Amino acid sequence: MPAKTSHPNSSKTLLPPTGLVWAIARKELLDHLLSVKFHVCVVAMAVLLGLSGFVMYRDYQLRMQNFSVMRERAKPRPAESGFMVVVEPRLLSVFAKGLDEVMDRGYTVTASYGIVAHDRQTSAVSLFALFAPPDLLYIVKALLSLIALLFAYDMVSGEKENGTLRLVLSSAVSRGQLAAGKLLGGLAAVILPFLALFLAVLLMLVTRPTLALGSDELARLALMLLAMLLYITLFFSLGVLVSALARSSSSALIILLFLWATVVFAIPSVGNLIAEQIAPPPSAETQELLRRQAFVKNRFLAIQQNRSRAGSFEGFNQEYDRLVEDHRARLEAMMDSSRSICRISPAATLTYIFTDLASTGLAEQRRLTRALMNYKSQNMKALTEINMRYVPAYSAFEFPPMRLGEVFRQGVLTDFAILALTSAALFTGAVVAFLRVDPR
């Protein structure tokens, strides 16, 4: 029996097109695995992820300790003018601290002078205010993007300089296959070690008793991981694109470095400042002064009109609620325009995705304000009655994290779509630029 003949166009020496792509990808990956750059980058990644995991986990532990101390102290005693409520640190703030530090403190809720936020734990050491927290979000946003660029900047221009590009292109390999193979191989060289390291750090953290992750948290983490992969692909593709367009690999590197600084740091910050120009945020100092004045005025008027202390509450609360409402409306207008502007930068989009998924984002802070105001009005009767000898029945303050479905409705889906589309566009751009590259 004669052997079955294969496809007439294929020969023994040539692999089928997809096999060829895999072969190129594997060669690219192996090349990276043996390079100094790869080793240095992997060591850096390991150190950064490990350090960040350790430091942020310990920080969370400290905040949880403070939280339990505060919760113990928060029980109302006779003679108080209000109730103290404490907001629990969010579990996933270990990975994206976001606004957690702003939210997880004590609040005194009163009928006579509104809601007073207590000092933040970090306000004692102002260094915290100067430098961003080194959480996973920061490491991925600022440093992993840089590593992705370092893997990509000489992918085309380096081969062109060495003359190997001409050699490869003169073989039977098509440009499309070469482009696909090299991009996939290079991407794998960044993503695989990152995945391995990330999972190792995660495994180390979840075995800790304080950090018991449920299925909800794991789903959120999986979504964060998806966002990270999209983000890394985006920067890698950008690197290849510039590498294919630039004259030399060193000029590609220089252009990419400054582009990186612009995208990661400049655009979100400048965008935010521009949003403040469009919709100026209300001054916290002014709001604070007006709250105090409302208290002084209403008590003064009540005394002048021979009304009791409780007689001043209604007037005060009308004034105070309006003040908070007005403040929040202006703040939200500013935050909305800031969000729209900053989305130009994938780094900002990643920040929104991470903080929203970790329940440490802008939407969660809005929710907290509403929850506290609702708590005040629900307990108004008890707040009015509490005195030297008597603590009336009151409801406990509950503030569970926003549900995942709700998080999606708040705009995370849009952020994901933007990130995916930008990555896809840049990936296509990189392939096209590769196809058109002049190998001379």
Add this chain to the structure above:
Amino acid sequence: MFVELVLKELRDHLLSLRFQVGLLLALVLVSVSAFVLSAQYSRENRDFFARHQQLEDFLGKYAHLNRVGGLIRPSRPPSPLVLVRGLPNDAGTETLEENPMPNLFPPVDLASVVAIVFSLLSIVLGFDAINSEKERGTLRLVLVSRLRRFEILAAKWTGGALVLVVALLAAWLAGMAIVLVQSGTHWSRDDALSLLAVWAVSLLYCGSFFTLALAFSAIFTRSSVSVLTSLFAWVLLVFVIPNISPYLAAQVVRVPSIAALQRDLQYVTSEERDNLGREGSSRAVEKLGCVWLSTHSMECPAGSGGRQGATGKVTLEFQDLDQPSEALKRRIEGDPAFRRFYEQLRKEIESVWTEVNRRQSEKAERMEEAWRSRAQGQFRLSKGLSCASPLPPFIYASTELSLTGFATREQFEQQAGAYERAFGDYLWARYHAEQAKNPAFSVDDFLNMSTRPRFTYVPPRFSERLAEILPFAGMLAGWTLASFVVSVVGFLRFDVR
């Protein structure tokens, strides 16, 4: 020859793509941030004065001694040196909802552009200064000239440093021009000198990164290796060490919960004090033969302290000791024995409360002091750890010079404390003066405060600011010097083949 080499380096850098791209980006960022920061300054300044005017109007209508303390809080106007933002103004932290954006994206200003973009530019200018010449084969050529290796290195360093001088000068001029035109602010002589000092500190900071990259280019013979090493060093120094040090320090020196402290202080100075005061008072009055009926009233023998035999008991409200009722006043006036008893009772109770108040406020002070010293310890440690990188000393120095740093805040707090004491004295003096005119005048009655002392913030003079930043400038110079020594040693051992 040396000068020629310096000029050649300068020319090469100025015409290079990397310099032009970097400078362009830096200038765009400085200009945009100067525009928005000036507008922000004008807005904050308007808010500041509007707040003052509003407070004046308010006090004209509703001022009274009892609750006015929370309103008269010293505040300082926004710093006219708008190009460096520094620490946020902390006066509004009790607000329910603050602007959260700076927590998510640290705002861009001149200091952050220098900290990131200019330091990157410095690294990019220096990382292949020596080894690329070897790769091109020009290093051998240079070495056959009359110049010694040290002189060649010095010439390369001087050329690079001059480029940084030019680049930073361009950024400063652009930023300052925009701020002056946009915000219409006036800089005093001290402010102008401070701006110049920020420029000098920036130069030292960029110089330290340039010299570090130069050292790598003299140690590694291949520029592809030195670029990676320089970049990783840069990432470590700019993005890792500053951010991680406060968190590491927090692990070493623990600061107990501030919320728990505030809660405990409130307990010690109010409820615990009241309980102790009542206990002490009840013991004191028992000596005089009185019996407490409740926390508000007591029963005393009517004729105590003189006449034999009680003719009937008197129920005294606690507040009778401060403001006796009309019936009681008549009794005191008409019955000398009862008056003596009443005076004695008042004196006993007053001394108990004075003692309890003193003890409790001392206790509170001790608790606060213990907490503060822990917090100070953590602050000092994290500041010390962070100074392992040149970025934090640069940030500390530039914020201090721009009146938005730690020391400036502390100095403001001292001034604010002194003012609050002076205002408290004024307030009581005014109250007693009103009471002298009208004995029925109470702490809840309208009290005209228009003659009160006004708080004016006195910023530190330039010489004080300079003294504050000298250690930081010294650290930056030390970085540059150490890197330079390393590059000299590296270059002397450099294999040119």
